[in-house]
Amino acid sequence: MKEKILVVSILILGVGIGFFGWKKFQSRSGEVRDPVVVNEWSSISLKNTEGKEVIPSEIPGKLKLVYFGFSHCPDMCPRALLDMSSAVRILGEKGNSLTPVFISVDPERDSPELLANYVKQFPGKRLLALTGEKSKLDRLQAAFGAVSKKVNNPQIEGGYTVDHTVFLYVMDDQNRIVAAYPGGTDGKILADEIRRFL
Numbered sequence: 001m002k003e004k005i006l007v008v009s010i011l012i013l014g015v016g017i018g019f020f021g022w023k024k025f026q027s028r029s030g031e032v033r034d035p036v037v038v039n040e041w042s043s044i045s046l047k048n049t050e051g052k053e054v055i056p057s058e059i060p061g062k063l064k065l066v067y068f069g070f071s072h073c074p075d076m077c078p079r080a081l082l083d084m085s086s087a088v089r090i091l092g093e094k095g096n097s098l099t100p101v102f103i104s105v106d107p108e109r110d111s112p113e114l115l116a117n118y119v120k121q122f123p124g125k126r127l128l129a130l131t132g133e134k135s136k137l138d139r140l141q142a143a144f145g146a147v148s149k150k151v152n153n154p155q156i157e158g159g160y161t162v163d164h165t166v167f168l169y170v171m172d173d174q175n176r177i178v179a180a181y182p183g184g185t186d187g188k189i190l191a192d193e194i195r196r197f198l
Contacts, residue, residue: 035176046132049116061099064171070106086187105148
């Protein structure tokens with residue numbers, strides 16, 4: 001029991017550090033005052049839903065809307081992906097310049113094949129899903145200021161869940177995070193905010 005409390009406490013601390021670190025650089029609108037360059041975005045390769053290695057910076061689109069999560073996530077991840085898809089739809093023609101990207105933090109379960117089926121549950125056909133080796137995912141998350149932690153739970157499918165940072169990051173074509181929004185931000189609000197960068 002003490003070990004479980006310790007793990008949860010560490011995770012909460014890590015998420016809190018990530019959250020308050022981002023708040024330090026954000027304006028009220030979510031725009032990052034000093035855009036953060038993520039060099040790993042063009043140096044780390046991940047697998048797409050076809051099992052092919054891709055460099056995230058080579059994904060088409062002037063902007064990417066990035067979310068770290070996992071397919072077995074019961075609530076926050078589906079909500080974020082629905083909001084991302086909604087933002088693309090609301091932007092209409094301008095939405096063609098925005099590519100929503102879902103990066104799994106659970107490579108143990110989230111194979112390319114599983115993710116291919118998972119993303120089909122969400123509206124539109126623009127949502128891309130990526131996975132890869134844990135070491136690569138850890139490095140990429142760290143570059144974004146995101147964290148995740150595997151937490152044992154024998155009562156659920158697979159025997160564990162993954163606690164993780166719930167931010168949506170807007171990346172420009174220079175590998176910079178130009179805005180970050182908390183999970184749960186409505187698709188219409190996302191669209192209104194992102195329109196400024198298109």
